[in-house]
Amino acid sequence: MTKENTMTIREMCDAYDVTPRTLRFYEAKELLQPVRQGTKRLFTKRDRARLKLILRGKRFGFSLEEIRQLLALYDLGDSQATQIRKTREIAAKHLNGMIAQRDELTSAIEELRDQLGWADRILADMDQVEAAQ
Amino acid sequence: MTKENTMTIREMCDAYDVTPRTLRFYEAKELLQPVRQGTKRLFTKRDRARLKLILRGKRFGFSLEEIRQLLALYDLGDSQATQIRKTREIAAKHLNGMIAQRDELTSAIEELRDQLGWADRILADMDQVEAAQ
DNA sequence: AGCAAAGTTTACGTGCACGTAAATGTGACG
DNA sequence: CGTCACATTTACGTGCACGTAAACTTTGCT
Numbered sequence: 279m280t281k282e283n284t285m286t287i288r289e290m291c292d293a294y295d296v297t298p299r300t301l302r303f304y305e306a307k308e309l310l311q312p313v314r315q316g317t318k319r320l321f322t323k324r325d326r327a328r329l330k331l332i333l334r335g336k337r338f339g340f341s342l343e344e345i346r347q348l349l350a351l352y353d354l355g356d357s358q359a360t361q362i363r364k365t366r367e368i369a370a371k372h373l374n375g376m377i378a379q380r381d382e383l384t385s386a387i388e389e390l391r392d393q394l395g396w397a398d399r400i401l402a403d404m405d406q407v408e409a410a411q
Numbered sequence: 412m413t414k415e416n417t418m419t420i421r422e423m424c425d426a427y428d429v430t431p432r433t434l435r436f437y438e439a440k441e442l443l444q445p446v447r448q449g450t451k452r453l454f455t456k457r458d459r460a461r462l463k464l465i466l467r468g469k470r471f472g473f474s475l476e477e478i479r480q481l482l483a484l485y486d487l488g489d490s491q492a493t494q495i496r497k498t499r500e501i502a503a504k505h506l507n508g509m510i511a512q513r514d515e516l517t518s519a520i521e522e523l524r525d526q527l528g529w530a531d532r533i534l535a536d537m538d539q540v541e542a543a544q
Numbered sequence: 545a546g547c548a549a550a551g552t553t554t555a556c557g558t559g560c561a562c563g564t565a566a567a568t569g570t571g572a573c574g
Numbered sequence: 575c576g577t578c579a580c581a582t583t584t585a586c587g588t589g590c591a592c593g594t595a596a597a598c599t600t601t602g603c604t
Binding site: 334337338339351352362363366369370372373376377379380382383384386387390391393394397398400401404 | 467470471472484485492495496498499502503505506509510512513515516517519520523524526527530531533534
């Protein structure tokens with residue numbers, strides 16, 4: 279990490295467990311904007327913050343395009359009221375979807391737990407039979 | 412719906428909001444096993460139960476291959492102990508992943524709520540300025 | 545100066561989950 | 575018997591998120 283607080287592509291890859299291809303791809307999709315030192319990319323603190331959000335968004339099943347929208351939320355500072363309102367809507371929509379998804383996930387977890395309990399009971403019975411032989 | 416309690420491909424599409432292509436694709440991937448009446452597919456109650464699980468699995472971001480594994484959970488009846496154990500492992504692994512995903516989702520929801528609160532406060536301030544003019 | 549390591553662009557390849565088009569078959573109805 | 579809606583198979587196409595290979599420049603070190 280240089281004194282300007284930037285990181286090379288390899289340092290980024292090691293730090294966040296992604297490939298160079300991925301970082302260049304995200305730049306092409308305008309999710310990251312590393313500065314150039316000659317021909318090389320230098321990733322700033324801002325790029326790192328955005329990458330963290332990208333990776334988390336991906337874990338939630340958001341597409342890169344959706345993530346691009348969400349990232350705009352973090353750049354609201356210089357926006358106009360209408361722009362803020364529009365972006366707010368998108369975020370609220372995502373929020374509702376996420377809450378719904380969490381609820382479904384919760385019930386699915388319950389069901390899976392039941393399944394596991396069932397499997398465990400079957401296995402316990404089988405062990406009994408084995409032990410009796 | 413015929414008296415045998417089966418449905419045609421179109422009835423299935425209407426009932427579950429999927430395309431014929433999707434149902435044939437799932438059959439090719441061995442997720443569904445509709446019976447044939449001549450050349451036509453007839454989807455049974457079992458197929459419908461499995462389709463519901465497929466669609467829910469997809470909402471959780473599971474791949475069709477992962478879903479195929481999960482579906483095996485519901486067919487445990489005639490399996491052997493080792494098979495049950497193997498399947499149990501897969502389910503447990505999924506369960507841990509789902510719980511982790513739900514936890515992440517929960518914290519992401521909190522953060523998004525904060526963001527929305529922030530946007531709302533900015534918008535409120537802007538309304539104040541507008542009203543004062 | 546020279547060489548290897550690491551970076552760059554360009555561009556074709558891949559896996560997944562279907563979409564879409566073409567050609568053909570089938571069955572109920574007037 | 576015709577035809578018309580709906581079904582089927584076969585096979586190529588698509589969008590996404592990168593992987594991978596080739597050819598090249600730049601940088602760090604001896």
